[in-house]
Amino acid sequence: MPAQVVASHHLLIVDDDALILAFVASVLTCAGYHVTQADSGETALSLALENPPDLALLDVAMPGMSGIELARRLQEETTTPVMFLSAHGEIDIVKDATALGAVGYLVKPVEATQIVPAVEAALARAEDIKRLRRTEANLTTALAAGRETSMAVGLLMTRFQTDRETAFEVLRDFARSRRRKINEVADELLKAEETLNAFRSAFLEHARSR
Template sequence: MKSTAGRPELTDTQPAKRLRVLIADDEPIIRLDLRKMLEDLGYDVVAEAGDGMKALEAARTLEPDVAILDIKMPQMDGIDAAKLITEEKIAPVLLLTAYSQVDLVCRAKEAGVFSYLVKPFKEADLVPAIEIAMSRWQEFLELEKQARDLEDKLETRKSVDRAKGILMDQYGLKEQEAFRRIQVQSMNTRKSMREIAEAIIIAHNI
């Protein structure tokens, strides 16, 4: 049995999984303090950046589980970087700010920021803020998936309806018979009904 001497014990505030975190702030001392807090809590800081552009590049390259960005940074501010990170569906963004102006809060919401902390903050504030960001991110991804699935179902239905009409006209089939023919072809070829329907439509248009 291996000795556990010298190993830090997990506490109630430490995450069950070592989440990979990107941090960005133009002040090195803030990044140093933030890194120490995160590592003490059991997180894995995979990259640091001193401006928004480098933060975006690091996010694209490393695909962290969460990005913690300061608002006021050179090259590109944290809100603009957060907008691109969110649009590209890389990771949830937790924003650090010493500001509480309404316009910044509105910009942050529009950019898709999922959580934020007002400076100065304590180590104990980090875990709840990160958990909120992660939870909202999962909800966002699920809604995106549902929207894509719904769109795909609508497109599939339109294609199948059109293909059924073609088969009914060409072969004098009833609607249910035409649908069954598409369904059987889908199973036999291991292709989706949408693919079969679109093939019928293309063949009809040649």
């Protein structure tokens, strides 16, 4: 049995083989993980939706909902990363499952000494992916904010017949004086211009109808 490790991660283990399920759960519980067990894909999905785990260990071949289908559902309905428990003949299937976001796999028969290192590696991989997604989300937000600011600067340049540098400085100083983020002020300016244009169109339409 592996030595105790400092671990507070919540793991969901899914296998229709009661002996393998109990064995893997015992190893990981002794290692300090919080473990939830399920003997079917349907039960596992219900448990994951109720209390999403940090990592799900899925048997590939199970009656009813297979591990591959369960992984697909977990990707669609939760953010749970998955790794697979597979027999030798299922390795090609598991490799194909990387497209579903699998972060690792263990080959049966599983040795006790292999389980914790594989789980730790999978958790680390999952954290790397999560960090990358956060970075991408932040970059997307920053790019959107940059577009709003650029459009607002262009609007000020046109409206007040000034150069880009002056327009940006005025926008920045205006935001600072109100302790606001420049992209928030830029967004409000663009929305105000859009509203003003809508009123202009309404007045023109009203004048034509008279």
